[in-house]
Amino acid sequence: MTPRRGEVWLIDSGKPVGREQSGRRPAVVVSADALNEGPAGVIMVVPCTTARRGHPSHIEIEPGDSSLDVVSYAKCEDLKSISEQRFTTRVGQVGPDAMFGIGRVLRFLLEL
Numbered sequence: 001m002t003p004r005r006g007e008v009w010l011i012d013s014g015k016p017v018g019r020e021q022s023g024r025r026p027a028v029v030v031s032a033d034a035l036n037e038g039p040a041g042v043i044m045v046v047p048c049t050t051a052r053r054g055h056p057s058h059i060e061i062e063p064g065d066s067s068l069d070v071v072s073y074a075k076c077e078d079l080k081s082i083s084e085q086r087f088t089t090r091v092g093q094v095g096p097d098a099m100f101g102i103g104r105v106l107r108f109l110l111e112l
Contacts, residue, residue, distance in 0.1 A: 003029045008066050008091040028074050042081040048072040059101040067092030076105040
C-alpha cells in the first residue's frame with residue numbers, strides 16, 4: 001500500500017544524529033501522490049511528537065480522524081524525505097484544517 005498525502009503512518013526513522021527524532025513514531029505524509037507513487041522510492045513526511053512546546057512550526061493534530069491515541073503535533077521544521085521501506089503501519093488521515101496548517105508552515109519555512 002502506497003502512503004498518500006495527508007495520511008498518518010508509523011515510520012521507523014532509525015538511529016538519530018544530533019537532535020533528530022528517532023525510533024518508531026507517527027508522521028504525516030506531505031509529498032504529492034505523484035512522488036509517492038513514482039519511481040523515486042522516497043516520500044516526504046513531517047514527524048509528530050506528543051510534547052507541546054508552543055513552537056509556531058508545530059501544528060496540532062487531534063486524535064479523531066488521525067486515529068492517534070493523543071493530541072500530537074506535526075513538527076514541520078523536521079521535514080524529511082525517507083525511504084518507502086521505513087513506513088510500517090497506516091494509522092489514519094489528518095483533517096483538512098491540520099493539512100492546511102502544515103502546508104502554511106512549510107510554505108513559510110521553505111519560502112515558497
